[in-house]
Amino acid sequence: MIDGRDGxxxxxxxxxxxxxxxxxxxxxxxxxxxxLLQPKVGPAGVREQSQEQCVRETCEAALLLSLHPxxxxxxxxxxxxxxxxxxxCCLNAACMALMDAGLSxxxxxCGVTCAIGADGDIIADPTAAQEKESRALMTFxxxxxxxxxxxxxxxGSFSVQELQECVAVSQKASEKVFQFYRDSVxxxxxxxx
Amino acid sequence: xxxxxxxxxxRDFLLRAIEEKKRLDGRQTYDYRKLKITFGTDYGCCxxxxxxxxxxAQVSCExxxxxxxxxxxxxxxxxxxxxxxxxxxxxxxxxxxLSVKLNRQLERCLRNSKCIDTESLxxxxxxxxxxxxxxxxxxxxxxxxxxxxxxAAITALCHFRRPDVAIQGEEVTVFSPEERDPIPLSVYHMxxxxxxxxxxxxxxxxxxxxxxxxxxxxxLLMIAMxxxxxxxxxxxxxxxxxxxxxxxxxxxxxxxxxxxxxxLISQALLNDxxxxxxxxxxxxxxxxxxxxxxxxxxxxxxxxxxxxxxxxSGVILQGDEAPPPTVPSPVVPVPGVGQVGQxxxxxxxxxxxxxxDDEEEESSGDDQVExxxxxKLSEKDKKEAVxxxxxxxxxxxxxxxxx
Numbered sequence: 001m002i003d004g005r006d007g008x009x010x011x012x013x014x015x016x017x018x019x020x021x022x023x024x025x026x027x028x029x030x031x032x033x034x035x036l037l038q039p040k041v042g043p044a045g046v047r048e049q050s051q052e053q054c055v056r057e058t059c060e061a062a063l064l065l066s067l068h069p070x071x072x073x074x075x076x077x078x079x080x081x082x083x084x085x086x087x088x089c090c091l092n093a094a095c096m097a098l099m100d101a102g103l104s105x106x107x108x109x110c111g112v113t114c115a116i117g118a119d120g121d122i123i124a125d126p127t128a129a130q131e132k133e134s135r136a137l138m139t140f141x142x143x144x145x146x147x148x149x150x151x152x153x154x155x156g157s158f159s160v161q162e163l164q165e166c167v168a169v170s171q172k173a174s175e176k177v178f179q180f181y182r183d184s185v186x187x188x189x190x191x192x193x
Numbered sequence: 194x195x196x197x198x199x200x201x202x203x204r205d206f207l208l209r210a211i212e213e214k215k216r217l218d219g220r221q222t223y224d225y226r227k228l229k230i231t232f233g234t235d236y237g238c239c240x241x242x243x244x245x246x247x248x249x250a251q252v253s254c255e256x257x258x259x260x261x262x263x264x265x266x267x268x269x270x271x272x273x274x275x276x277x278x279x280x281x282x283x284x285x286x287x288x289x290x291l292s293v294k295l296n297r298q299l300e301r302c303l304r305n306s307k308c309i310d311t312e313s314l315x316x317x318x319x320x321x322x323x324x325x326x327x328x329x330x331x332x333x334x335x336x337x338x339x340x341x342x343x344x345a346a347i348t349a350l351c352h353f354r355r356p357d358v359a360i361q362g363e364e365v366t367v368f369s370p371e372e373r374d375p376i377p378l379s380v381y382h383m384x385x386x387x388x389x390x391x392x393x394x395x396x397x398x399x400x401x402x403x404x405x406x407x408x409x410x411x412x413l414l415m416i417a418m419x420x421x422x423x424x425x426x427x428x429x430x431x432x433x434x435x436x437x438x439x440x441x442x443x444x445x446x447x448x449x450x451x452x453x454x455x456x457l458i459s460q461a462l463l464n465d466x467x468x469x470x471x472x473x474x475x476x477x478x479x480x481x482x483x484x485x486x487x488x489x490x491x492x493x494x495x496x497x498x499x500x501x502x503x504x505x506s507g508v509i510l511q512g513d514e515a516p517p518p519t520v521p522s523p524v525v526p527v528p529g530v531g532q533v534g535q536x537x538x539x540x541x542x543x544x545x546x547x548x549x550d551d552e553e554e555e556s557s558g559d560d561q562v563e564x565x566x567x568x569k570l571s572e573k574d575k576k577e578a579v580x581x582x583x584x585x586x587x588x589x590x591x592x593x594x595x596x
Contacts, residue, residue: 008234012332014278019194036285038276040238041253041328072194076278078330080249081234124496164505173496184489 008127009089010080013097018071025072030065037077037090051087051153055094058141058151062095064104073103084128085113087139087153092177099185108144110177112170113137116158122166124173138166142174196282199408207409211392217405218244223446225401228454230348230461236375237353241345244403245335250345251328252353256367259315259322267314268324271299273342279331295339298428299329302343302384302417306425309350310379316358316365323355325378336404339415343386348458351380352465384425385454386417387447395433400446414440416447420455 018031025032035056037048059075075097077090091111098105115126115134123130131137136156140149149167158166207217214222226244233240237252259266275283275292283289303309314323327349329342354375357368390402390410399406402413412431418424424444429435521534 012278016194016277016281019281036277038274038278038330040251040330041326074194074277074281076276078249078276078278078332081238083234122498122501124498160509161502161505164508165501167508168501168504169496169498172498172501176491176494176496180489180491183491187489188487 008081008083009085011086011089011093012078012080013090013093014076014078015073015097015101015103016076017073017101017103018068019074021070021072026070029069031063031068031071031073033060033063033065033073033075035059035075035077035094038079040079040082051090054087054139054141054151054153055090058091058109059094059098061150062105062107062109062143063098064106067104082128084126084131085111085139087111088113088125091139091141096181096184099181100188106145108178108181109141109150110144110174110181111139111141112173112177113139114166114169116156116162116166120162122162122169124169136162138163140167140170142170144174144178147171147174194277194281194284196280199405203405204409207405208392211397211399211406216399216403218403220401222398223400223450225450225454226403228344228457230344230458232352232461232465237349239345239349239352241341241348243337243341243344243401245333246337246341247332248338248341248345249330249332250342250349251330252325252349253328254323254325254353254355256316256321257324258320259318264319265315265322266311267322269304269309269311270324270326271296271303271329271346272327273299273329273331273338275331275338279334279338283331283334294430295342298339298386298415298417298426299342299346301426301428302386303327303346303350306382306384306417306419308347308380308382308384308419308425310381313379314355316360321365325350325353325355334404336402336407337388340386340388340401343384343417344454344458347380347383347385348461350378351383351458351462353378382419382421382423383455383458384417384419385451386415386426387450389414389416389443389446391431391433391435395435395439398439398443400450414443416444418444418447418451420452422448 021032025034033056035052036044037052037055038044039048055075055077063073065073075094077093079086088111091109095109099108113125114137115123115130116136116138117123117130117134123134126134126137134156136154136158138152138154138158141151142148143150149170154163210216216222218226220226226246227242229242231240231242232238233249233251235251237250239250241248241250257268260268273292273295275289275295277283277285283292309325314325316322327346329346331338331342354370354377356370356375357373359366359368388401390399390406391397391412391414392399392410394411399410402410407413410431412429412433414435415426415428415430416424417426427440523531523533526532
């Protein structure tokens with residue numbers, strides 16, 4: 001179980017697999033990845049399903065699924081507290097959980113959220129209050145090897161220039177996140193538990 | 194995912210050990226595992242750890258119309274989610290037997306015992322009442338989800354604060370937490386459930402069974418009590434025959450355990466209240482112990498944004514020019530009907546006079562056609578090979594209209 005935190009936003013991720021898969025869902029040459037996002041209040045709705053899809057596409061791009069044919073990988077994300085930047089928090093938690101589970105990946109990924117305020121300035125990792133007042137909100141999944149954009153999910157209106165600036169900000173911010181990954185993994189495996 | 198079946202050796206080992214009054218984790222027969230209660234940042238969010246079993250409860254409220262046969266009472270809604278995170282055998286969406294059982298037991302324990310004053314949740318009789326919703330999420334299943342869930346639910350209800358409401362004649366004002374302090378729910382008593390597992394047709398009993406013990410048990414007795422020694426609910430499942438004095442003995446054990454747990458809950462609530470008053474950060478993240486190698490915390494760091502705009506502009510300049518739009522332009526043959534591309538039937542409709550109501554749709558359709566045709570015209574200047582896939586005849590008609 002890995003807990004991912006962005007400020008006060010907390011998400012708990014759990015990974016099960018590779019395990020037996022139902023015949024209806026099996027794929028002959030690779031693993032079937034299922035992502036479940038559980039919100040705190042109420043049943044999961046369409047918004048959660050679309051967020052699940054974003055996370056799933058990113059994970060499928062990073063994982064080496066062909067190493068586990070006809071198997072299932074289940075990734076469960078439970079929202080513990082939502083104070084903005086939820087999707088990027090989910091992505092971070094997912095990556096660390098997959099890494100901790102020992103699943104082979106071609107690259108690590110991290111999520112970064114950028115908000116464009118009413119006056120045009122870019123806020124990285126916004127809180128819920130900042131998100132509410134923003135003109136546009138973008139979440140990018142950045143990969144660790146070449147800092148490219150793996151997935152983007154945007155809301156609101158913005159110009160092409162602003163989009164590219166946010167991508168550049170996210171790439172810079174991803175350095176800090178990957179450094180955090182490295183530190184926590186080093187700490188975790190420093191001793192035999 | 195299918196649950197791994199329990200092997201016969203494991204089963205025999207557990208039963209033999211129970212006969213010799215030994216438990217896997219070294220507890221005594223009547224011992225509970227370590228119970229830890231922490232709170233989240235919002236009011237009404239509570240985490241309960243019972244050994245390795247972990248659940249989270251979240252209470253929320255909203256204003257709804259009351260039930261018709263109870264116009265002056267608020268509504269309580271309980272939901273226990275058996276998340277696949279707790280155990281791979283729990284499946285998302287499917288209501289398993291265990292899920293139905295837990296939900297029903299929690300409802301009986303908390304709703305039928307009238308531990309929350311529902312009359313105080315009424316705002317306008319017959320029109321608006323508070324619906325208090327308790328969502329319990331199971332995070333890890335190591336046995337005895339029922340007890341953990343009941344502790345989490347009642348603690349979260351005690352911790353929850355609902356928005357303040359003011360009624361002036363016909364007007365009802367709901368204040369946000371910033372305007373006026375939210376007020377706690379009125380809780381009469383705290384029912385807590387205690388579970389007893391029976392083995393060998395009722396000969397041996399264990400309190401607070403862990404997951405392995407639950408797998409080999411014959412039956413389960415659940416007693417929900419409050420600290421005033423009032424029984425709120427009893428449920429016996431598994432088909433074991435219990436004698437009267439066995440049930441009496443269990444209820445005596447339960448009353449001792451319940452008073453201990455109630456004391457723990459009150460202490461946790463007081464600690465949280467003091468922490469919030471002192472202004473410190475409180476929440477799930479803060480409650481995690483930091484001095485472990487499995488935990489790492491990084492404070493807020495700044496990101497350098499100095500060269501961002503240059504990088505952004507550089508990328509745009511380097512990028513290729515956008516390819517010419519090869520999308521067929523949309524066309525409005527009849528008010529309220531949009532058409533894109535060729536090969537569609539004409540639907541047998543003929544061009545009619547524009548109605549006043551449909552003018553809006555017609556104009557928006559025209560705008561789109563205008564934009565695309567304008568782009569097409571500019572592109573035609575730059576490049577020659579623009580593939581126009583559209584019903585050219587109808588499109589010509591539209592363009593003429595605009596011109």
